[in-house]
Amino acid sequence: MAASPWRIHGLSVEGYRHRRTGTPCQDACTYVASAQVTVLAVADGAGSRPHSDQGALHAVELAAEHFRRRAAAASGCPPGTEVHDLLADAFHDVAKIFLDTYGAAAPDYATTLTVVVLTPGWLGHLSVGDGFVVVRAGTEDGQRQFHLLPQPPAVSEYSNETVFLTSPDAPRRLHTDCVADPRVDGVLLSTDGLAQAALSTPGGGPPQPNTSFVEAVLRSLDTPGPVTDSASENIAALLRSDRLTSLNGDDKTLLRAVRAVTP
Template sequence: MAAKGGHTQGGRARDGHAQGGRGRPRSGTWRTHGVSVQGYRHRRNGTPCQDAWDSAVWSAGDSGPAGPVLVLAVADGAGSRPRSQEGAQLAARLATEHFGRAAAGRRVEVGDAVHDLLHSAYQEVTGDFLLAVKETGDPAEDFATTLTVVVITPDWLGHLSVGDGLVFVRAGADQDGEALFHLLPQADAASEYSNETVFLTSRHAGRWVRTDCVADPGIDAVVLSTDGLTQAALTRSRTPNASFLSAVLGPLEAPEAEPGADEAELAELLRSDRLSAVNADDKTLLRAVRI
């Protein structure tokens, strides 16, 4: 299971926490929590979980946005690669560092400038990633991993993905007052003839990077997951499964909730026979609610 930090360093603090709850007036503060568990195959074979996640809150610089920046990242190591667990952990950590520093350092307008910022941060992540794995002496492909990143500022939400991670945002309500979830577009496959996942170490991976910019002050929850939860988080028609998403967000929204208080129950759900029967891969869920 990925470890969570509790320290502040260089303008960033892990695991945002404050008081609040669903149905109350919301501030710009976010409460976050994530969990990664072994899939059935890895439990059966004694293989470690090859997913990872990280989150960090960055204080804005003098020329930065009008408030803190939250960065969320999940990574899914390639099951066939011997050091993909390390690759996923490294990718997630580098993402919260570089994307956070870039977004907190200067205020950018919604639109092309956000896409440019995301691409620039991605280049820094891949540069440091490849340099770090080169120093091990092992092939870069041994550390293969996907990467999905969400950056939340007071003005916009940015999303970058390479590979098959999922991102859901909650905003608005239907005519019955039920909250609406929206699936952000996923990155393209390696080619129109292939469903092969693209990794940070894939040749010309930058060709398949997907970036999005969303300017909606009504967003009050974000969920990231690796593809091990595809069948649980999506309906058969590939729309968000609101029942599942609401259930996993609920405990994080209670007024006195402590991030991680429901970790054992959440991990048990992700390891359950019901979810394992439809997808035996490792599973990561990273939640953030605005309180």
């Protein structure tokens, strides 16, 4: 089987609050990769739910399987409405199995879910909850450009609540995107624990990528070859650092992919 054109690395670490209480990390991430379809998924278990760490892990595993299956079956699908339908159908596959697995106890496993599907012709993005995705695409005046993909709208103007995979209105509140830009050569997915580090709100406006942070974590993956143990340790140390902890004490997830092969 031909290798994936993407070099990928990701990890989730417990935040300061959970380290202090001995609570397991409630974030999770995973990916599957082949020459034609790569799926990246991150999830953030609801902190108030007793089994949300298990829910987050189960959600990303289901997403990797079912988004890959749907995208592979639609090989050659052009960018556009069909991609949005594919993403929504894959989410419904995931949600049905998830809810069927836990039944009445499903709210105890509540989690957000953010997924990116990479194919030769397009990038698909689906999100339910408050995860986010930044892509690296093109240059302007010699500087690489970074773009925050649209996020689902807030539950309400006055609430910091989020929507979970198990929420009754999740199918209505999920957000999908299709990006057809061959210049995309880097992708970063994260949960909201990294929002203050990876995003900024200049002048109080809408969030934008924090270029220095995103550029650094993607650039460190640009070097050809497998990610070494020391590189993984360095990223883990960054996510647990006092600097990032001072911005947000929640669990943190960083899943990143850079194009290793020119299309």
